[in-house]
Amino acid sequence: MKVRFRGQRFYLREIGVAWLCLAPALGLAVVFVFIPLVQVFFLSFTNWDLLRATKNWIGIKNYEYIFKDPKFLQSIWNTLYFAGVKIPLDLVLSLFIAVMLDRKIKGLRFYRASYFAPVVIPVVAASLIWVWLFDPGLGPFNQILGLFGISPIRWLHDPASSMLSIILFSLWKGLGYDIVIFLAGLQGIPPTYSEAASIDGAGQWKIFFKITLPLLSPVIFFVILMGIINSFKIFTEISVMTPKGGPLYSTGVIVFYIYQQAFENYRIGRAAAASVILFLMILAITTVQRKLGRKFVDYE
Amino acid sequence: MRKLMLILMVLLVFCTLGLSKTKITFWYAISGTSGEALKTLIDRFQTENPTIEVEAVYSGKYADTAQKITAALAANALPNGGVIPAGPIFTGPRGNYAILDYMLKDPTFDMSDFYDGMWDYAKYKGKICAVPYNISTPVLYYNKELMEKAGLDPTKPPSTWEELLDYAKKITQDTNGDGTPDVWGLNMADTAWIFKSFLLQNENDIVKAIPKNEDYDIVPLFDQASALETAEYWKTLIDENAMPVGLHSLAEKQFLGNTLGFYLGTSSRIGTWTGNTAFDFGVGFLPKGKRLGIPIGGAVLVLFPASKDQMDATYQLIKWLTQPDKIAEFAMKTGYIPIRKSSLDLPEMKAFFETKPFYKTAFEQSEYAFSYWHFDAMGTMDSLIVEVLEKIERGVSTTKEGMKWLQETTVEEIEASM
Numbered sequence: 001m002k003v004r005f006r007g008q009r010f011y012l013r014e015i016g017v018a019w020l021c022l023a024p025a026l027g028l029a030v031v032f033v034f035i036p037l038v039q040v041f042f043l044s045f046t047n048w049d050l051l052r053a054t055k056n057w058i059g060i061k062n063y064e065y066i067f068k069d070p071k072f073l074q075s076i077w078n079t080l081y082f083a084g085v086k087i088p089l090d091l092v093l094s095l096f097i098a099v100m101l102d103r104k105i106k107g108l109r110f111y112r113a114s115y116f117a118p119v120v121i122p123v124v125a126a127s128l129i130w131v132w133l134f135d136p137g138l139g140p141f142n143q144i145l146g147l148f149g150i151s152p153i154r155w156l157h158d159p160a161s162s163m164l165s166i167i168l169f170s171l172w173k174g175l176g177y178d179i180v181i182f183l184a185g186l187q188g189i190p191p192t193y194s195e196a197a198s199i200d201g202a203g204q205w206k207i208f209f210k211i212t213l214p215l216l217s218p219v220i221f222f223v224i225l226m227g228i229i230n231s232f233k234i235f236t237e238i239s240v241m242t243p244k245g246g247p248l249y250s251t252g253v254i255v256f257y258i259y260q261q262a263f264e265n266y267r268i269g270r271a272a273a274a275s276v277i278l279f280l281m282i283l284a285i286t287t288v289q290r291k292l293g294r295k296f297v298d299y300e
Numbered sequence: 301m302r303k304l305m306l307i308l309m310v311l312l313v314f315c316t317l318g319l320s321k322t323k324i325t326f327w328y329a330i331s332g333t334s335g336e337a338l339k340t341l342i343d344r345f346q347t348e349n350p351t352i353e354v355e356a357v358y359s360g361k362y363a364d365t366a367q368k369i370t371a372a373l374a375a376n377a378l379p380n381g382g383v384i385p386a387g388p389i390f391t392g393p394r395g396n397y398a399i400l401d402y403m404l405k406d407p408t409f410d411m412s413d414f415y416d417g418m419w420d421y422a423k424y425k426g427k428i429c430a431v432p433y434n435i436s437t438p439v440l441y442y443n444k445e446l447m448e449k450a451g452l453d454p455t456k457p458p459s460t461w462e463e464l465l466d467y468a469k470k471i472t473q474d475t476n477g478d479g480t481p482d483v484w485g486l487n488m489a490d491t492a493w494i495f496k497s498f499l500l501q502n503e504n505d506i507v508k509a510i511p512k513n514e515d516y517d518i519v520p521l522f523d524q525a526s527a528l529e530t531a532e533y534w535k536t537l538i539d540e541n542a543m544p545v546g547l548h549s550l551a552e553k554q555f556l557g558n559t560l561g562f563y564l565g566t567s568s569r570i571g572t573w574t575g576n577t578a579f580d581f582g583v584g585f586l587p588k589g590k591r592l593g594i595p596i597g598g599a600v601l602v603l604f605p606a607s608k609d610q611m612d613a614t615y616q617l618i619k620w621l622t623q624p625d626k627i628a629e630f631a632m633k634t635g636y637i638p639i640r641k642s643s644l645d646l647p648e649m650k651a652f653f654e655t656k657p658f659y660k661t662a663f664e665q666s667e668y669a670f671s672y673w674h675f676d677a678m679g680t681m682d683s684l685i686v687e688v689l690e691k692i693e694r695g696v697s698t699t700k701e702g703m704k705w706l707q708e709t710t711v712e713e714i715e716a717s718m
Contacts (some may be wrong), residue, residue: 036623046718049676049717050370050373050374051373051389051390051393051394051676052373052393052394053394135550135553136557137482137550137553137554137557138548138557142504146476146478151478151479151480152478152480154546154547157546157547157549157550158546159694243549244549244683244686247546247690247694248690248691248694248696249687259467260683263367263370264363264679264680264683265367265677265679265680265683265713266676266679266717267716
């Protein structure tokens, strides 16, 4: 027996097999993604506190609360600040290093390995090491600054420098990953283009900006997209390095706020409402980005 | 063939007998020396009670354990019992007062031997729903070397607020001349706890319970003049450079690194620190304000609903762990304070005090121990205290604005959690 699906005709058995093959992945997605997703929307309208079994419908009170809570608004700002500072820095640095590593120099393997090493270290372990590096009293960073006569910085303990400290850490931690992606992108560009350009008299810079960069645009787009998604999800290093959200909540990001409401204050409703807002924000940003992407990215 | 059947039957019966051991899971939130001490006790309980099999699981630090328990509550996957921080929050609100029934029905369980302040720590809405266990009080740790360097008598630690401020100021030093002090007079890791101690010492209780329609309203007391005074004292400690701004998470590290004169914190560090520091230190009572007042902290023993066999077995374990000699043993090994009066009278405890006077200090504080009933928003209240102290320290709010905000926000949070 044949059935029509999307304008094509299939055997019913074929469709059955397709569903069967899809089932494991689909099952996991339904149980761990779709059901919780629906539940979060529901919970954001209740006052569930985890301690009791009862959930009462309280309308939009949770949303009212979080939008009046200065900490939530601050957490949105902190997240945007993190993304806004980290992503451009990461992009420029990793692209620069990738271009440097994309040539025949001595010790190439060593450099590549050492840039990639931080990526494979577990975040918690790395964060704990950096807490010590940042220590305002005995920490190596301040001791090195001291050698140059710079007075000690309080790093994670000063609202002015705490988020920058976290950004510094994240840059170090994530750089290697983006470098590898850029390297792959760079090596995927056939040398014929640049050869042709240099025969026509184009200089190194011109080749880079007029040929390499446009051809690399899908990769750049990918790195930015992942950067934004990951920035909005940042939590572990914040929670390990500044367990209370940093001085004056200067490192309290959205996910951290959600965590605090849910597991420190037992306010699942508020946490769910904040999660819904986070979801909408990521949705909006990705939509805009996809639109922009179609305009500016060359997919050959 | 029949014979074979018979043998099989007998074997089967034996097997079931062997299997009829009651198995219970027991979570605990203490690690290191204290965790070891508890584990040793539980092992001994098992040899003495061969019909009970205890699966004792370390459930992570206080915050992690609280998180696991809340998840387990929601998922109906609770252990049978445990040493759980904020235990009454996880039993009382669900109407689980089973442990109280067990104790009341058991003529051999002497509830009056426990300090009253300890029982308050095990109550929800005025009713006992846990048993106090690893209870600690904040004490003063003083670095004798730094006191001497500052020209102070290392045998006389500060005993009043004025002395604390005065001595701490003298200890604070900028030894490498980079413009910021690297040796500090005073610091503490748990600002909420110490601030609550200061409040109590200034004759300002933390919360009061007002009876209302067979229930209670919990009302915070941060709007009193004495609370504002306490906040001002805190601010003075900062302004006069006795205490660093916002470096509280480093306090323990500073003390162990020989760069902190006075550390105010849990007595449970005595066991870990004694003999492990490069300098000589002493332990004393918290310096007193108008009176001595010490809020207790720690975790309690709880009993979660399960089958009758399992609950009986868990109660048996809880009762065994809180016998005076077991309590004494645990206290001597860890620095947690004995929760029963009779533990202090045991000969082994008296002999112990001769050799380890630090413990005596901590244990004698039990008499001034103070606590309030558990309530849903108590964790939130502590976070709010931490937040307001930080704002006051950094000059973002004045003491007056800060305390007003603290009072109002705590009231709101308590109402929202009803």
